[in-house]
Amino acid sequence: MKRFFWPKIISFILVVFFIGLLLWLVNKNFPLSGQLEITGQPGKDLPMLSRLGPDPRIKLVKDYQIVLDNQVYFDLRSLPWFEKIRIKLIFRPAGRKLDGIGGQTGPGFQYDLKKPLLITDVSGNWQEAIFDFSAAKIYQQKNVRRFLISSSQIDPNIPGELIIKSLEISLIR
């Protein structure tokens, strides 16, 4: 059977492409800065970060996620060499205030609720809260860690909402 020249060229190009892809993945998973940023997308499950749930407690309006009831959850899928998890939440209390974010510490309903390290006012009545967690202290199933966002009504007689503008997570080595 006659061998052609082109298949070898294509094969070489593909091998180079896959080696490049592997190097790109190594670079993505071991960032030079030592920090990997993940930004949540409202109502969308990303490979690393799930959307907020359960659905009956969340309402999506434009690009905002509105928390209607207490305790909403999200899952984070991270790699073992990231030791610290920093969560940055931009929110606006509309009859509901943010109590904190908790990382799951064991199977079932076991959460260690943390108050924000820092809350700053940002433009447009938004507030930015920062939370730090040690990855080792959070229970994980395979490589998935669960967090809850706890909120409470400001006035118990008036149902309120907590508007979440963005959820950003930094994984730090």
Added chain:
Amino acid sequence: MKIKLNFFKRKTRLWVEIVQEIFEIAFMAFVIFYAIDYFLPGFITNWFSPIWLLILALISGIIANTND
């Protein structure tokens, strides 16, 4: 003397060989990526799904076999 021109057949064989190469490399890449992700879950699948490589390998494998 009869001159036989058979350009089409030549092109078909070239195409089959290209598809065979794509099959081999896509399948090997799928196996390697799958193995990495098995030991380090999320290393590959946090960025893209290696199942596309398996689909590419399957399609090229079927084409290569049906035209062989």
